[in-house]
Amino acid sequence: MGSNLQQINQVAVIGTGVIGNGWIARFLAQGYDVIAFDPSEGAEQRTQKAVAQAWPSLEKIGLAEGANRNRLAFMPTIEKAVCDADLIQENVPEREDLKKAVLASIDAHAKKSAIIGSSTSGIMPSVLQEGLAHPERLIVAHPFNPVYILPLVELVAGRKTDQLVMDRAKSFYESIGMKPLIIQKEIEGHLADRLMEALWREALHLVNDGVATTEEVDAAIIYGAGLRWAQMGPFLTFHLAGGEKGMRHMLEQFGPALKLPWTKLEAPELTDELKEKIISGCESHAGDVTIGELENKRNEFLVELLSLVESYWPETTATKKLVVEK
Amino acid sequence: MGSNLQQINQVAVIGTGVIGNGWIARFLAQGYDVIAFDPSEGAEQRTQKAVAQAWPSLEKIGLAEGANRNRLAFMPTIEKAVCDADLIQENVPEREDLKKAVLASIDAHAKKSAIIGSSTSGIMPSVLQEGLAHPERLIVAHPFNPVYILPLVELVAGRKTDQLVMDRAKSFYESIGMKPLIIQKEIEGHLADRLMEALWREALHLVNDGVATTEEVDAAIIYGAGLRWAQMGPFLTFHLAGGEKGMRHMLEQFGPALKLPWTKLEAPELTDELKEKIISGCESHAGDVTIGELENKRNEFLVELLSLVESYWPETTATKKLVVEK
Structure with missing residues (x-):
């Protein structure tokens, strides 16, 4: 898996609907510290409920050493959620304007070395890169529900994505039990x-x-x-x-x-x-x-x-x- | 399953490609006598090979009492293949003219009480009924490869199909371990x-x-x-x-x-x-x-x-x- 992986210690999950919560459950089961942000009322409780529901399946699949449902913290702002994260998974609703606004905020506060993966089902990464200060670290990393069980994740590079970021992302998602599929050309809806x-x-x-x-x-x-x-x-x-x-x-x-x-x-x-x-x-x-x-x-x-x-x-x-x- | 089923003792399979052979394997495993017809050279040997390959799976699923791979006979003509059959499964290549010619021949020689099921993937039963003397006994009974394992069979009535024939067909296909799905409207390609x-x-x-x-x-x-x-x-x-x-x-x-x-x-x-x-x-x-x-x-x-x-x-x-x- 290479030394690249050492760099990913903390992951942030932005947007905690069905997909965001699925990522949280998978990351926690793989032994990561997870920081989450979602502005909607009751989000943290819904996430805890979703993770509790996923946990028996994750135990059956096998938990990583140190995996603990309590290694999850919600933050009150995007800034606080992403500032220390090595990988940030964005899962806000599928609207281009909203995604772009949230990604701009992530971009402004994330570490330069962080990988930003968008869970978008349909939007092309080059579109999401428009207006970002550091677009080279943004990729599409599109999972399938239930994210904590299904292994497929589509990785799509945008025109400005750094190849090294794709390589690191592929290694990371593999290391958490997934089957990353690199999509050769970006198109709406991916593959x-x-x-x-x-x-x-x-x-x-x-x-x-x-x-x-x-x-x-x-x-x-x-x-x-x-x-x-x-x-x-x-x-x-x-x-x-x-x-x-x-x-x-x-x-x-x-x-x-x-x-x-x-x-x-x-x-x-x-x-x-x-x-x-x-x-x-x-x-x-x-x-x-x-x-x-x-x-x-x-x-x-x-x-x-x-x-x-x-x-x-x-x-x-x-x-x-x-x-x-x- | 009702008394209707008693009427089906012998089945005929016309056309022994991948789908025809799949039907033969399923019928044999369910304890039926099977009569087959296919004009191509080496058809009988290919069928025996296909049935031999299917048999271990069928044994694992469970054979009916009396099921025997030897209860299969090839006949030299359609007439001889269908004349005593209670159910005739047609599986010739997916060309309307060819299907119609073969069905006309089946129609001319089959018992009046026989059910004729076409395995067509796409042609509507009303089209196949054109020109038949007894169109009321023809239905589409479309299976999925491998036919001896997959349970789905789509049953489609044509405009001239007798409802009783559909009922009998449904009972029959259920009795051989399938899940018949009645399609509400005939369209090309079924469902x-x-x-x-x-x-x-x-x-x-x-x-x-x-x-x-x-x-x-x-x-x-x-x-x-x-x-x-x-x-x-x-x-x-x-x-x-x-x-x-x-x-x-x-x-x-x-x-x-x-x-x-x-x-x-x-x-x-x-x-x-x-x-x-x-x-x-x-x-x-x-x-x-x-x-x-x-x-x-x-x-x-x-x-x-x-x-x-x-x-x-x-x-x-x-x-x-x-x-x-x-």
Whole structure:
């Protein structure tokens, strides 16, 4: 992890809604001192409640040495919250003007060596860097709810971000049990939320058009694609759906479907170049492992996952409705 | 399950690619006699290989009494394959002309009481019913790969489908361990594939635009949304992301994001009516269970799922790339 990590001793969390509190719980479980700031009434109590709720899961995952829920202090101002912090995680509501105002205040009071990570779901880091005195230390570090359990964090550099800051941030988030994914190009919504948002918008259309209820949409995901996506993502999933010839066959068979009105989203043209990107991407991802071996492993995983799902969610209304027979 | 089920003793599978073979494995494991037809050379051997690969998973899930991999026979013609079958599952390539020709042939030779289920991913059943002598027995019964493990099957009636056929089909698919989801309105792509296709098209755009590689897209799903979608689907997931006020708060906070260019898909207008549909859908789905209780259960599930994922996929390239540190 390198000596860079030694520099991060204290973290500050600005904005303590669901995401901010998720970060606090993760940082505390990893043995950090956490300083928090949130101007809303009752924030500290809500955070304590949220951390208490997260703690049993964190104990099960494993606490770091010295981890203690009491190593949390709320400060009355941003200045006092950030002045000694080595990493500052910003989680205020998703409004550009508000984020920029808060980041300007953080920028004015933070140590020069501090890393500032914004949890923004959608705003590009270069936009957030506008007007900062030290924009080189700002990155997007976008987590997923529940932040104290899910490992993904998207790291996005802005035009003015220092590469060393990205390197230090990657090491830090890895050291707290996360899987940092460096996004190659900054775009609105980054990467994961673009995928989710596409599915979400289609889901809204389907409910709006009377094709399905919200529960039916959920059931359509859980018992099909959801079980698959927890194991291998859409590309490797389709690589296996193509039989022995993998993604190459899959694109031949289902490529033409991209022309069909299967969603309200228009697909890109499936050029030879794009095909090659996808096929070689899947093949290099699979590496030396054959499709048959991947299938075996997928099957073992799915059988276990299926029994896990059944043991946890047998009584949801969606399932009941599906299972109950007249 | 009712007396209707007694009528289904023999099933026929027409078209034995990845999906047809998945059905065969499931039917055999459930103790059925299966008759198959596929005109391509070597089809029978490929099916035997596919069933052999599926069998260990099916044994782990639990075989029905009398289940035997040898209770499978290939026939040289569609006529001979379907003439004695009580349920016929059609799985030929996704081309409307081909499907219609094969279904016409099935229609001409099947028993009048037989159910004909098409595995089509996208074509509407009313379209497939055109020109059939007995369209009332045709439905779409769309499964998900691997068909012998994943429980979801979408059932869609065409304009001419007999309601009794839908009822019998639902009972049958439930009796073989599946979760039939009745789709309220026929549309191209049905329900689940519309959601998947939206995400898939966005993924293709992201790869095409150089935002991410296929592996990075997969990682962005697996370690974030994928882990969530295996447990509760997009609506209930967001219901929990909204804090104590659930989906109502979520729509206030992230509703405006629907106007932003976060995907290449345009969202529907978030009217009061649509809002109400979504909020009340989530609230009735959650029922008497509080958000806090749902969160606890989600957390327990996620902690177990995370350790399952880690134990199965620690060495994929995507993870390696994420974890390896210079």
